[in-house]
Amino acid sequence: MSERVLVVGANAAGMTAASRAKRLDPRLEITVIDAGEFISYSICGLPYYLSGIVSEHSDLIRFTPEALEQQRGIRARTGLRADLVMAGKRALACTSLADGRSHELGFDRLVISTGYLPRHPEIEGTDLQGVLTVSRLEDGLRIRRAIDTGRCGRVAIVGGGYVGLMMAHGLRERGLEVVLFEQNAHLFDQIDGDMAELVEDELRRAGVELHLETRAERLVGRDGVFVAVQAGRERIEADLALIDVGILPNTRLAEESGLALGISGAVQVDERGMTSQPGIYAAGNCAETFHRVSGRPIFSGLGTSAARQGRVVGENLAGRRSAFPGTLETSIERVFELGISRTGLTSKQAWQHGFECDSVRIRSRDRAGYYPGSRPMDVKLIFERRSGRVLGGQIVSAPQAAKRIDTLVAALSSGMKLRDLAQLDLAYAPPMGTLWDPIQVAANVGLRKLD
Amino acid sequence: MSERVLVVGANAAGMTAASRAKRLDPRLEITVIDAGEFISYSICGLPYYLSGIVSEHSDLIRFTPEALEQQRGIRARTGLRADLVMAGKRALACTSLADGRSHELGFDRLVISTGYLPRHPEIEGTDLQGVLTVSRLEDGLRIRRAIDTGRCGRVAIVGGGYVGLMMAHGLRERGLEVVLFEQNAHLFDQIDGDMAELVEDELRRAGVELHLETRAERLVGRDGVFVAVQAGRERIEADLALIDVGILPNTRLAEESGLALGISGAVQVDERGMTSQPGIYAAGNCAETFHRVSGRPIFSGLGTSAARQGRVVGENLAGRRSAFPGTLETSIERVFELGISRTGLTSKQAWQHGFECDSVRIRSRDRAGYYPGSRPMDVKLIFERRSGRVLGGQIVSAPQAAKRIDTLVAALSSGMKLRDLAQLDLAYAPPMGTLWDPIQVAANVGLRKLD
Numbered sequence: 001m002s003e004r005v006l007v008v009g010a011n012a013a014g015m016t017a018a019s020r021a022k023r024l025d026p027r028l029e030i031t032v033i034d035a036g037e038f039i040s041y042s043i044c045g046l047p048y049y050l051s052g053i054v055s056e057h058s059d060l061i062r063f064t065p066e067a068l069e070q071q072r073g074i075r076a077r078t079g080l081r082a083d084l085v086m087a088g089k090r091a092l093a094c095t096s097l098a099d100g101r102s103h104e105l106g107f108d109r110l111v112i113s114t115g116y117l118p119r120h121p122e123i124e125g126t127d128l129q130g131v132l133t134v135s136r137l138e139d140g141l142r143i144r145r146a147i148d149t150g151r152c153g154r155v156a157i158v159g160g161g162y163v164g165l166m167m168a169h170g171l172r173e174r175g176l177e178v179v180l181f182e183q184n185a186h187l188f189d190q191i192d193g194d195m196a197e198l199v200e201d202e203l204r205r206a207g208v209e210l211h212l213e214t215r216a217e218r219l220v221g222r223d224g225v226f227v228a229v230q231a232g233r234e235r236i237e238a239d240l241a242l243i244d245v246g247i248l249p250n251t252r253l254a255e256e257s258g259l260a261l262g263i264s265g266a267v268q269v270d271e272r273g274m275t276s277q278p279g280i281y282a283a284g285n286c287a288e289t290f291h292r293v294s295g296r297p298i299f300s301g302l303g304t305s306a307a308r309q310g311r312v313v314g315e316n317l318a319g320r321r322s323a324f325p326g327t328l329e330t331s332i333e334r335v336f337e338l339g340i341s342r343t344g345l346t347s348k349q350a351w352q353h354g355f356e357c358d359s360v361r362i363r364s365r366d367r368a369g370y371y372p373g374s375r376p377m378d379v380k381l382i383f384e385r386r387s388g389r390v391l392g393g394q395i396v397s398a399p400q401a402a403k404r405i406d407t408l409v410a411a412l413s414s415g416m417k418l419r420d421l422a423q424l425d426l427a428y429a430p431p432m433g434t435l436w437d438p439i440q441v442a443a444n445v446g447l448r449k450l451d
Numbered sequence: 452m453s454e455r456v457l458v459v460g461a462n463a464a465g466m467t468a469a470s471r472a473k474r475l476d477p478r479l480e481i482t483v484i485d486a487g488e489f490i491s492y493s494i495c496g497l498p499y500y501l502s503g504i505v506s507e508h509s510d511l512i513r514f515t516p517e518a519l520e521q522q523r524g525i526r527a528r529t530g531l532r533a534d535l536v537m538a539g540k541r542a543l544a545c546t547s548l549a550d551g552r553s554h555e556l557g558f559d560r561l562v563i564s565t566g567y568l569p570r571h572p573e574i575e576g577t578d579l580q581g582v583l584t585v586s587r588l589e590d591g592l593r594i595r596r597a598i599d600t601g602r603c604g605r606v607a608i609v610g611g612g613y614v615g616l617m618m619a620h621g622l623r624e625r626g627l628e629v630v631l632f633e634q635n636a637h638l639f640d641q642i643d644g645d646m647a648e649l650v651e652d653e654l655r656r657a658g659v660e661l662h663l664e665t666r667a668e669r670l671v672g673r674d675g676v677f678v679a680v681q682a683g684r685e686r687i688e689a690d691l692a693l694i695d696v697g698i699l700p701n702t703r704l705a706e707e708s709g710l711a712l713g714i715s716g717a718v719q720v721d722e723r724g725m726t727s728q729p730g731i732y733a734a735g736n737c738a739e740t741f742h743r744v745s746g747r748p749i750f751s752g753l754g755t756s757a758a759r760q761g762r763v764v765g766e767n768l769a770g771r772r773s774a775f776p777g778t779l780e781t782s783i784e785r786v787f788e789l790g791i792s793r794t795g796l797t798s799k800q801a802w803q804h805g806f807e808c809d810s811v812r813i814r815s816r817d818r819a820g821y822y823p824g825s826r827p828m829d830v831k832l833i834f835e836r837r838s839g840r841v842l843g844g845q846i847v848s849a850p851q852a853a854k855r856i857d858t859l860v861a862a863l864s865s866g867m868k869l870r871d872l873a874q875l876d877l878a879y880a881p882p883m884g885t886l887w888d889p890i891q892v893a894a895n896v897g898l899r900k901l902d
Binding site (some may be wrong): 012042044045048053054059060292303304305307308324325326327328329330331332333334339341343368370371372399400401402403404405406407408409410411413414416420423424425426427428429430431432433435436437439 | 505511759775781823851861877
């Protein structure tokens with residue numbers, strides 16, 4: 001009899017694990033279940049669906065359950081919530097959300113890829129109608145329906161993290177008024193404050209009403225419906241409130257089933273993705289990973305990291321020996337006309353992890369100054385003070401140029417120092433670069449701090 | 452008395468050496484001489500001056516001699532040809548091209564950065580009026596003057612190397628008819644033939660009349676003026692002929708002064724840029740360098756490589772110990788709506804250098820398929836068959852996406868294998884990438900060939 005693999009959670013990690021395993025070993029009988037209505041969608045594409053750049057939500061979906069079965073030979077069941085792993089019995093207790101009925105699904109091996117959950121702020125009013133978090137495609141559909149009624153002209157966003165920025169961009173592009181509340185001095189703590197300022201300027205330029213160092217203290221309702229944010233003495237009215245105050249690994253299933261959690265709070269796994277129970281794997285944002293620079297266990301909310309973990313688990317399911325090399329928490333976003341990217345540690349993170357570090361920040365250009373369309377490119381490098389080893393990097397630039405962070409990704413992955421970066425034979429032509437690449441300029445300026 | 456440094460040749464290598472040395476040791480008394488009329492210009496910008504994107508040739512010039520002296524404290528003298536290094540006497544014999552008079556310039560240390568010379572094909576008619584090679588800003592001015600008369604509607608380009616492609620692009624954008632002759636089966640041997648085909652398609656799409664496997668046998672003149680190219684039985688008329696059949700290191704000064712040449716034909720230097728004569732350096736395209744993958748001595752015609760060599764020599768002039776780490780011959784070009792980039796060895800080069808290699812080529816996209824403006828991205832990787840070590844890479848894509856070659860530059864510089872590439876934590880967001888970066892897709896497909 002062929003081996004049964006059951007995958008809980010049908011997005012980046014789960015879908016990649018299932019697809020990879022099936023490809024390498026077509027005899028595996030793989031079923032993917034998900035509590036949601038959709039599977040295999042690009043949550044990163046949501047802002048473009050809200051802005052209208054992507055017109056149909058189906059464009060964000062890679063596979064319907066039917067297509068998945070036909071094209072990949074993988075079964076999918078939606079609307080099915082996983083409740084408990086019965087490891088001894090090799091079965092998963094589930095509830096069908098449509099009718100509330102219980103099911104048991106048998107398996108030989110199990111993959112938990114339940115992703116993350118949005119954190120809820122401890123303030124009054126989060127249960128009002130018109131208050132939403134954004135972590136699933138269903139949330140996006142609800143927001144878009146609200147917009148499409150034409151009665152939603154103004155949106156309040158509570159929290160300026162990744163999701164908050166993306167929502168601000170998407171909704172503003174759609175023509176809505178957007179007001180954003182961030183309790184810290186700067187938005188988006190994935191980059192240092194001096195770089196975040198560039199993003200804040202861009203948001204203001206695009207007409208986002210920005211309230212930094214402002215705590216949304218209460219969501220005000222009228223007849224159960226959200227109408228305003230109370231922040232200090234100010235009451236700012238809006239038609240919809242989106243909450244982005246962080247995320248948590250979705251470990252409920254793992255915890256209730258007695259699997260060990262790691263110190264980051266995510267499900268503990270070894271480098272092959274195996275949990276504390278043999279034959280039970282975890283992958284993606286619910287599973288702990290480690291940072292490639294600091295070596296520390298972390299919880300990562302990135303889809304790229306999730307997909308890569310899923311791939312490793314998929315290979316191990318198919319009998320290969322594959323190990324996850326950790327994450328650099330590389331990310332990139334487009335916020336209006338800016339690209340923002342980062343990899344490795346921020347200055348703050350580097351200090352927190354005990355690195356004696358310094359940083360350098362330069363402004364150069366993404367192409368020759370005389371070439372039309374040339375735009376500023378800000379590069380920041382964080383490096384170890386004694387050795388010059390590069391610990392992290394950040395870019396704020398035109399959208400496409402921010403993808404050059406990948407040069408730093410390769411450099412960090414091989415432990416390069418500023419001197420190595422300075423001597424890379426990077427590509428140059430006037431329409432796509434400068435004779436000395438901005439990353440190299442930063443490395444050269446940084447080297448002066450080492451002498 | 453302060454030390455006198457004399458630099459022969461005032462472009463990428465010479466200017467960088469002079470600037471870097473002066474910056475590190477302001478006491479140095481530095482003079483840069485050049486046989487041409489201009490110094491410190493971007494020859495890479497020439498196609499954009501010809502197309503009209505850059506309106507004034509002065510936009511391509513970084514420093515005039517006056518600005519150089521005022522802003523950097525470096526003297527420059529133009530129109531001065533260097534004839535002989537008298538090493539014992541520590542003097543350089545020169546000729547002023549304006550009046551033919553001889554000069555002697557004393558020095559304590561000398562830098563030879565005389566660049567490259569265009570190769571002349573051994574065919575009849577290269578001395579006709581209207582036949583030009585393109586290696587200096589003066590050549591560009593001459594071509595643009597010819598175009599600006601309005602009597603030059605059709606240009607023949609002999610040779611489809613880097614310069615030929617750039618000229619075809621610039622002149623076609625300007626609205627001229629362009630006919631290009633390449634004697635080999637494919638253009639641009641810096642990339643493999645299968646990738647070059649994409650470039651050939653783009654040239655044809657843009658209306659360039661392409662004659663592959665066609666040798667221009669004779670340049671036909673009338674009253675001493677070029678009128679047509681004879682190729683086999685065909686006689687193709689044109690108003691101007693531009694020749695690009697390769698380049699040679701400009702070693703005349705070095706050779707006549709008794710300096711040793713390397714096996715590549717360029718001036719032999721050690722890793723610090725010192726020639727066979729102590730105190731005499733060479734940098735840039737006239738100087739030999741070595742390939743970072745093959746380890747072999749080579750002659751490189753790239754401006755980036757020249758500038759990097761110049762920087763190393765400048766540091767050594769200022770008393771630092773700096774070594775050139777070699778080149779990957781990384782390059783990038785824009786040809787109409789395509790970007791073409793490459794680094795390391797091509798398949799052909801890898802075999803020639805004795806590597807047991809294989810290659811993989813994939814087509815992916817430069818951003819999410821559902822995101823507007825998403826375009827195909829072709830990636831080729833060349834790798835060692837046994838170890839999976841990456842030896843080279845090539846990209847043909849939208850212009851900006853071709854700059855992603857730098858990821859491979861960093862990877863090759865640290866000796867990464869396909870497996871390492873496949874596990875890089877590269878950046879993804881729908882407007883600037885795909886969940887699995889095309890480089891990673893290529894690495895993953897390549898890995899299957901290793902098993």
